[in-house]
Amino acid sequence: MGRILVIAEHDGSELNPSTARCLSCAGDFSGLDCDVVVLAKDGKRVCEQAATLHDVSTVIRIDHDANEHALAAVQAPQIAKLAEDYSHVLGPSTTFGKDLMPRVAALLGVAQVSDIMSVISPHSFQRPIFAGNAIVTVETRAQDMVVATVRTASYQATADGGKATIESRALDVELPTHTRYRGTSGSGDGGRPDLQSASIVISGGRGVGSEKNFALIYQLADRLGAAVGASRAAVDAGYIANDHQVGQTGKIISPDLYIAIGISGAIQHITGIKDAGTIVAINKDADAPIFEIADIGLVGDLFTIIPELEKLL
């Protein structure tokens, strides 16, 4: 029998929604108990949040000054040590998990499975390759511990209502000091919904034309209570900050409604939105590839359409 360890993602005070999505994936390993570990400077609050999630047995609290900021080189040896008691170690396929989990796997001398999108059996999974243009079913060796990242867009957040126990532990491992955190600057986006968990996302592309014009996208987003995304071209052109990029190398999202405005629909962009419930595309070029996958397409100039939409919504 095995046991699953899920690595909590948090910012020191709030549990990231990616953790609840990982727990949904963990729930697909039928019969395996699941614990969550919180590495923090002072993990009290985050542990309490994790303990309310459905189907968690124990929340393991590891407080250490070195855990104030998530540094893979510092966290990996701690997780590798804890992993001795588990058959599976899961983290989210966010930048946090992608940075950390391969380092954990290498310390344990096992492979890492990236971006689990479905669980076939405790050692067999589906995952995307080639920007999602192919899906492979992979199998790990039965004797190996499974270390994996969970493609968060493939899973809904698990329900609340859990009552896990919180258990503080101290680990006897040496932590490196060669890497130091110096700060994060984020767009924060003025209290708008988080791109990775929003139910509506409106994205602008190169067609929006300038940073100033992106105000149009923001206004429409505010009308709908939506998060704002962007194509790589829009980010590269400096219209909007990098944390808005959607796609193969940006965020993979699964909102109920995605509205792509002035985005052509390159495969690297599409791969980030394939799991959206409904995709709407607005583009002045009737031949834009985005229309091949959009549920609703509207050919026209975004500068006339957006103001009309605002009036109608």
Place this chain on the structure above:
Amino acid sequence: MDRILVCLKRAVDYNVRIRVKTDGSGVITDGVKMSVNPFDEIALEEALRIREKGETGEVVVVSIGTDACQQQLRVGLAMGADRAIHVRTDQALEPLDIARVLIRIAEAEKPGLIMLGKQAIDGDNNQTGQMLAALWERPQATFVSELTISGATATAVREVDAGLETIEFELPAVVTSDLRLNEPRYVKMPDIMKAKRKPLTTTELEELGITPQTRVTVLQTAAPPARQKGKMVADAAELVAELKRMDLA
């Protein structure tokens, strides 16, 4: 630092729309255009800029794979790398074994930095740099969009979900590139000619004493479920009506 190692993976060109074999045994790669993994080209560009600033003696490119990898190493040499190392094998290695091979090369070459792409766009694994850093017991800076070297330390700006994170770390270290680190230079004709005379050494995988393992077996490769082409609407009013009908607005 004396040198920077840059990893170049031979991968299907990013413009190719790959197709899955009908028998589910893999993707069609016959006759498909192959290139240097785009993130690796960015990693190399950054290493060359560091050399141009006088912060490293030489830039060495490394590729692990079949003889065909030498094409990508020649591209690296034409871009400006000083020499190339080819580790020859016909097997497709898993990231952990690639990392083990790179450790062997690092032991011999003693680089101040090993630069990789953040992910190879074929397998989309995004693992090798992190695994290498773990085995090497050195710092890792992944998804880097800005890199500054100052003596024995470096500062990197990383593209993370929350925005841009800055970390400082000691060298030697592993850095993986994100797309906005730089724009790689174009290779000019005379550079291609010059590259032919630059040193390229080949080592057999077995000579490094590494026996690759199959830890993850691919059972099947399938095309992703296709999204149906939807309907076109004539104007904003019709779009809103449709969204309302679907209970989305």
